[in-house]
Amino acid sequence: MSNSWIEDQYGADVAQLAADYKSKKFGRRAFLGKLTAVGFSVGAAATILAACGSNSSDSGTADTTASGDTVATDSAPKVGGMLREGYPRDVSKHDPITTNWYDPAFSAIYETIVTDGLDGDTVPQFAAAYEVSADGLTYTFDIPEGRVSHSGGVMGANQVAELLQIIKDTSFIGGVSTVPMEGYSVEGNKVILKMKNAWLGALNPHKTGYWALANVDTWKAAGGSDPKSTYGTDTADGTGPFTHEEWVPGSHTLVKRWDAYPGSNTPYVTNTGAAYLDAVRWSVITEGGQRATMLENGELDTLLGPSYADLERLKSNSDLTVIQHPEWSGYQLSMNRDYPEFFGDKLTRQGLSHALNRQGMVDAILFGNGDVTYGPFPKTDRQYEPKVESYNQFDVALAKSNLAEAGWVAGSDGVLERDGVRFEFEYVVEDETTQKLVSEAVAQQFKEVGVIAKLRVVDRAVAFENQSGVGREAAPMALFFWLWPVPLDILVIFGSSETIPVPNFSHAVEPSIDAAITQWRLAGTPEAGIAASSNFQLEWADTLPYLPLMNQYATFVHHNYVKNWAPFVWNLYPLYNDVWLDQ
Amino acid sequence: MNLLRRARKNKQLVSGSILATVIVLLGVVGPWLLGDYTDQDLLLGHLPPMTSGYLLGSDALGRDIAARVVVGIRISLIVAISVTVIAVVVGTAIGLVAGYIKGAVDSMISLVVDFIWGFPLILVAVLAAASIGSGLLPVILAVGLVNTVAIARVVRGEVLGLSEKEFVVAARAGGYSTMRILTRHLLPNIMPVVLVLSSYYVAVGIIAEASLSFVGLGAQPPLPSLGQMVSEGRNYMRLNHWESTVPGIVIFVMVLSVSLIGDGLRDLLDPRLRTAVERASSK
Numbered sequence: 001m002s003n004s005w006i007e008d009q010y011g012a013d014v015a016q017l018a019a020d021y022k023s024k025k026f027g028r029r030a031f032l033g034k035l036t037a038v039g040f041s042v043g044a045a046a047t048i049l050a051a052c053g054s055n056s057s058d059s060g061t062a063d064t065t066a067s068g069d070t071v072a073t074d075s076a077p078k079v080g081g082m083l084r085e086g087y088p089r090d091v092s093k094h095d096p097i098t099t100n101w102y103d104p105a106f107s108a109i110y111e112t113i114v115t116d117g118l119d120g121d122t123v124p125q126f127a128a129a130y131e132v133s134a135d136g137l138t139y140t141f142d143i144p145e146g147r148v149s150h151s152g153g154v155m156g157a158n159q160v161a162e163l164l165q166i167i168k169d170t171s172f173i174g175g176v177s178t179v180p181m182e183g184y185s186v187e188g189n190k191v192i193l194k195m196k197n198a199w200l201g202a203l204n205p206h207k208t209g210y211w212a213l214a215n216v217d218t219w220k221a222a223g224g225s226d227p228k229s230t231y232g233t234d235t236a237d238g239t240g241p242f243t244h245e246e247w248v249p250g251s252h253t254l255v256k257r258w259d260a261y262p263g264s265n266t267p268y269v270t271n272t273g274a275a276y277l278d279a280v281r282w283s284v285i286t287e288g289g290q291r292a293t294m295l296e297n298g299e300l301d302t303l304l305g306p307s308y309a310d311l312e313r314l315k316s317n318s319d320l321t322v323i324q325h326p327e328w329s330g331y332q333l334s335m336n337r338d339y340p341e342f343f344g345d346k347l348t349r350q351g352l353s354h355a356l357n358r359q360g361m362v363d364a365i366l367f368g369n370g371d372v373t374y375g376p377f378p379k380t381d382r383q384y385e386p387k388v389e390s391y392n393q394f395d396v397a398l399a400k401s402n403l404a405e406a407g408w409v410a411g412s413d414g415v416l417e418r419d420g421v422r423f424e425f426e427y428v429v430e431d432e433t434t435q436k437l438v439s440e441a442v443a444q445q446f447k448e449v450g451v452i453a454k455l456r457v458v459d460r461a462v463a464f465e466n467q468s469g470v471g472r473e474a475a476p477m478a479l480f481f482w483l484w485p486v487p488l489d490i491l492v493i494f495g496s497s498e499t500i501p502v503p504n505f506s507h508a509v510e511p512s513i514d515a516a517i518t519q520w521r522l523a524g525t526p527e528a529g530i531a532a533s534s535n536f537q538l539e540w541a542d543t544l545p546y547l548p549l550m551n552q553y554a555t556f557v558h559h560n561y562v563k564n565w566a567p568f569v570w571n572l573y574p575l576y577n578d579v580w581l582d583q
Numbered sequence: 584m585n586l587l588r589r590a591r592k593n594k595q596l597v598s599g600s601i602l603a604t605v606i607v608l609l610g611v612v613g614p615w616l617l618g619d620y621t622d623q624d625l626l627l628g629h630l631p632p633m634t635s636g637y638l639l640g641s642d643a644l645g646r647d648i649a650a651r652v653v654v655g656i657r658i659s660l661i662v663a664i665s666v667t668v669i670a671v672v673v674g675t676a677i678g679l680v681a682g683y684i685k686g687a688v689d690s691m692i693s694l695v696v697d698f699i700w701g702f703p704l705i706l707v708a709v710l711a712a713a714s715i716g717s718g719l720l721p722v723i724l725a726v727g728l729v730n731t732v733a734i735a736r737v738v739r740g741e742v743l744g745l746s747e748k749e750f751v752v753a754a755r756a757g758g759y760s761t762m763r764i765l766t767r768h769l770l771p772n773i774m775p776v777v778l779v780l781s782s783y784y785v786a787v788g789i790i791a792e793a794s795l796s797f798v799g800l801g802a803q804p805p806l807p808s809l810g811q812m813v814s815e816g817r818n819y820m821r822l823n824h825w826e827s828t829v830p831g832i833v834i835f836v837m838v839l840s841v842s843l844i845g846d847g848l849r850d851l852l853d854p855r856l857r858t859a860v861e862r863a864s865s866k
Contacts, residue, residue: 289817310821455803
């Protein structure tokens with residue numbers, strides 16, 4: 001992102017501040033201080049900070065938009081009221097260990113041991129402090145004395161270490177993404193994480209909802225990993241500022257203020273006691289247009305992910321504030337290698353990739369609120385490798401020549417055939433507006449090079465079931481959407497040969513990608529991390545275990561009377577302890 | 584007054600038939616005239632009607648709404664006619680047997696009919712989709728099944744009344760077989776009711792197909808159906824409402840035409856009503 005983008009979005013004064021910060025006239029904290037002093041919330045300040053630092057290219061991704069997320073800094077916070085949020089997905093169970101997705105309620109019910117700072121660094125959350133040994137092999141987290149969870153259960157170092165070890169050993173995401181970790185132990189009030197080797201990525205998973213600190217005793221008593229466990233549905237026991245009250249799939253989630261909350265250790269959370277709000281309610285409203293209308297009508301106070309078709313109207317509403325920043329997410333197409341007749345050879349996969357007009361899809365479907373992806377990472381990631389852009393460009397002539405070179409010839413009806421096999425397969429997609437549109441656009445573009453992708457639209461659970469089958473039980477092709485604050489950590493598990501069939505939905509075994517993953521797991525310095533990340537992206541863009549398509553911008557909208565509701569670029573969801581209603 | 588002359592004078596029947604003819608022509612000939620409904624131009628999304636090259640505008644992917652609507656009409660007609668044929672043939676047969684034979688057979692058939700009648704259409708459609716997969720077939724089966732029992736109930740009631748009439752008693756006394764009595768004596772007498780009902784159930788079929796497509800059961804993309812187009816377009820209501828309103832208007836016109844025909848047929852074929860109307864008009 002560029003300084004001109006900052007000027008467009010926030011005005012000349014802020015652009016000048018940003019220029020001074022970039023020329024090192026003052027430091028990061030001073031910059032943030034100056035921004036908040038002129039009325040920007042921490043979320044908006046963090047977005048501006050990210051715009052200054054995440055990408056130096058002046059011609060890069062200047063197509064993010066955001067409005068000035070100003071707050072009335074002179075008002076005293078008011079206690080009370082319920083925040084009503086519109087949420088675009090069905091709710092996931094509030095169990096960090098067994099869930100395969102985490103929702104904003106996790107940010108209210110739970111704390112993580114560390115979290116993201118405003119510029120993407122790591123800051124304490126539940127831990128009072130943490131330190132890393134000089135050799136990078138030991139991480140020490142100071143657990144505050146006397147902390148309890150919502151149920152009153154003890155949350156000391158022993159409980160935290162036991163829970164983290166269970167997460168590492170058993171969770172959906174833990175095993176593969178934590179290979180360099182040896183395990184957790186306890187010394188006094190400290191939790192010690194020992195590493196097999198120094199690893200740059202050790203703290204990343206700890207910042208996510210999958211590592212949220214639940215009371216391990218409550219979790220085990222409710223059933224632990226047993227599918228019949230009631231943890232996360234009937235009960236959830238965290239240390240965050242709100243307690244789990246209602247969890248109704250297809251309808252809503254409700255949390256209420258925990259009056260005994262002692263305050264956060266996170267430096268930018270200003271409220272050092274219990275939350276201001278009485279409650280937060282997330283309503284499941286899957287239609288983007290309906291969410292926007294309900295917000296405008298006053299039936300909601302905030303919403304996540306409005307339809308991009310409504311965005312300009314919402315931005316022009318002086319009662320509302322729109323916050324937008326790049327999202328750590330992506331749309332990718334799996335190609336099941338157990339259908340080698342279709343996807344077994346790289347040339348065919350590359351031919352399919354060249355047939356896709358990614359920019360056209362971003363413009364038509366996301367109204368420009370996103371970026372094309374030629375490799376696995378979104379452009380705004382700090383480790384984004386721009387060389388991936390030499391791959392997978394839209395070029396129908398090249399697509400056709402690749403497919404012809406791979407041995408495909410057009411049959412009498414124009415559909416390609418090879419060795420008596422017609423290039424026609426089933427393509428599974430979740431019944432969700434954007435994913436359906438992307439899939440229809442993709443299928444039509446395939447058709448133009450003689451490939452028939454027959455769409456089958458199914459609900460989310462069936463889509464996952466169809467993606468995750470063994471061998472040819474999994475669909476030949478499926479679209480999926482990932483959302484994760486550190487792309488490399490999640491994409492490793494989609495691309496590793498260790499994770500076939502789930503979540504390596506393509507069942508792809510690419511030795512060069514496995515080698516890049518190993519390189520990443522051994523990366524103990526930023527330089528080594530960047531080299532591994534670069535290799536990973538280039539190998540992905542070349543061998544195409546999946547077809548990368550695009551990523552979208554995270555968009556949040558709130559009424560101006562909602563104060564300090566400040567999602568920022570490094571977090572998926574806002575924190576709720578500072579939020580209050582000026583009504 | 585012969586039937587044809589009375590039909591010509593029936594304004595509802597005439598106007599409904601004209602509308603229906605136009606719709607059927609659009610559904611049959613339109614897809615050939617308006618080109619490939621899957622053609623997309625990602626740069627030309629959300630165009631309003633009467634834009635050059637896009638008579639009824641374009642959708643989110645720059646596809647011609649007119650080309651998609653005529654395919655949607657075809658799909659809707661295929662589903663509505665299929666379910667009505669199934670419902671009329673099977674429902675009439677079941678109703679005839681239950682109403683004439685009575686006894687245990689009637690009790691058993693009525694039990695099954697009432698059992699199925701108790702299920703909402705959407706649930707039957709979901710169950711059908713879960714067992715045989717999504718697409719048009721489960722929609723046809725689900726709507727066909729529900730409409731079948733609806734027609735069976737009405738036919739049974741009519742036959743129960745007719746079976747005690749003198750002409751049926753006489754036929755029975757004359758030694759005619761049950762099949763002959765059902766097909767030669769009872770069926771012709773319930774045909775006006777069945778015809779009127781069938782026009783009503785064509786309309787029900789159109790609405791049911793649109794409703795099920797609206798909620799994602801039915802035609803699979805990129806095959807367009809009218810309900811699915813209304814559903815997709817509602818995301819852009821304030822940007823280009825035509826993406827929803829055009830298929831919505833088409834559904835309305837289709838149902839209106841069939842309803843007009845049904846009302847016209849009822850006036851024409853129902854002797855009780857006709858007598859009443861003629862008596863009223865002669866005063």
